[in-house]
Amino acid sequence: MKILVKNAQLVNGTKTDVLIVDEKIAAIEIGTQDSADLILDVNGALLLPGLVDLHTHLREPGREDSETVLSGSRSAVAGGYTALSAMANTTPVADTAGVVEQVFRLGQEAGLCDVFPIGAVTQDLAGLQLAEIGAMAESIAKVRIFSDDGKCVYDPLVMRRALEYVKSFDGIIAQHAQEPRLTESAQMNEGYVSSLLGLTGWPAIAEEAIIARDILLAEHVKSRLHICHLTTAGGVELVRWAKSRGVQVTAEVTPHHLLLTDEAVIGYDPVFKVNPPLRTNDDVMALRAGLADGTIDIVATDHAPHPTEDKESEWQSAAFGMIGLETALSVVVKSMIETGLMSWSDLVDRMSIAPARIAGYADHGQSIAVGNVANLIVVDPDATWRVDRMMTVSKSKNTPFHGMTLPARIRHTIFRGKLVLNDGEVVGESNA
């Protein structure tokens, strides 16, 4: 299979044609070839490495009504992702080699992008006993990231042991930082808006207290710590301080925390209910600054699909979470590039290069160079589009951006040399 991408613009401004032969980039020059099985004339659109998500909830096994590995893969390629990291909080929990291998295999069968399972830190996410981390690391899924996401690894001794244990294979613990006692029944950010709405507060310090503790633990045992979905100005300060001390800590921010604030909760529409919660404008500004200066390493979606009935209720009984794969790039463009805080080159770093490096996804986040695996996307940076929850590729519709007009559109996604998104349409499913 030969694909010729004509009239593409690279992130450094170079205009060129790119020839892809089988899995790999074969040539990069204008007029490199006239014959190919498929010619995509992209008219000056951006050609970027495929995006890499380190935080995706695919819901399979267990909640296939909200998402499956296949439907999540479709959603991913529609959003320009060529690699996903499937969170462990499925039913059953991905706390054994059997479950992570199942998810890995389902990803390969779908064949649209790489699906790398994340393993649970503790059995059944209960925080009491370590899961069989070694077995998951040695499985065909070769798990390197472990997380109890959705729940905090709260017991400091369990967290210490987990951090130490994964060192033998250069693993990483991704922490959902949430002090459980300070967040009992918590519904939204604790502050002025929660005081008016009468919703139980989720204070910023409940996140920051765990981040601070885990930074100190990671420093003490010299292990790799990753902070999931950082949301507070104080958390950004802590990570900045840790990095200045040489602690091996990395951090992610979600697109929704870069754009939305707790004022979205006024009106009580549960589509804005998410954990950790939407914070204040000051927090949003600090997160943007932290992402721009590299304190926050990456953007991760925390794509969290839920069926309609789980969001169509009064606020306090609704599920936490929002989908994000299909809107992530556009939201980052709106909050970071249109504001002048980052360049497209920075965006490629935060959404592709850095996440692939953190997770060790060798075929992803590579520069566009001859010989590299062709995980590529074509983005029209000047297009705008209106988000419509009825038009999601994901099985679920719980997008908080419904009705918003966002910049930049994904035109094509090429996964390992195969066209999987063609002009916005998902194509080439292995078992379709």
Place this chain on the structure above:
Amino acid sequence: MQSHLLSISDLSKEEAFQILDTAEELRKISDGPMKKLPTLRGRTVVNLFYEDSTRTRISFESAAKRLSADVINFSAKGSSVSKGESLKDTAQTLQAIGADAVIIRHGASGAAQRLADSGWISASVINAGDGTHEHPTQALLDAFTIRSHFPDFAADFTGLRVAIVGDILHSRVARSNVLLLAKMGASVTLVAPPTLVPVGAEKWPVKISYDLDSILPDIDVVMMLRVQQERMTNFFFPSAREYSRAFGLTNSRLALLQPKTIVMHPGPMNRGLEISAESADSTKSVVLEQVANGVLVRMAVLYTLLGGLPLNAGTERKS
């Protein structure tokens, strides 16, 4: 005014006073020979109560019946709601039976707004208390009661000093009263242990004090809030006795009040905890007036939202 009453923030100052004026008219009519008005004849009002609250329910029921509306009481206990029926399905059922107004009491903050905004139902929605958010008709009846005792402030509460004492954090009554009293011009002081003042209240249009004794001599209205028993298990205060000593309206504190000061409580009272029996039963206490005024104010709200016939329609026909 819109067709719902979900929060005091839905009302302008003028609309709030208009409701109180309407309640005043209704009081005059009620004192006459014709207690029941034909205003809402043929209209259906549903009391949708997900929480037990006999007082609020009978107050609304009485208000609707005195306006000749048909009243349906839908209690969550023993109904399909307790079998897991969603708010949406309940709402659509009420829509199908032709409800003109739904009065909802719910344990979840925002439930009334959810019902009004969802598109599930076209009826007017009246919030009769949602979680720890708001209880707007309680604030209106409190303002009505205050006004009847301070005629100098009949058109504007500027200069009127009100203290709200107790569990502000969990109180929907406090939230609605703060918004309404501030809107009407009163100066409001919240008095509570710091554990029971919400984070964020420093931006509310109020003063905050932790010292009840210093506040009581200089106020016109003291509004005591109910303290829920379950607050004692979550470290909000060490013991009921300590709370009562510091924040209860005890007999000795009753003596600190000026002659004109009135004592209010939304009920039901914990006698001996937030209010002593002598305070509750003193001549300063207007607790039973609040109950009576509740019916008038809820009549005024129903009348305003459902846009019934002119108030004097029934009396005219009689004369």
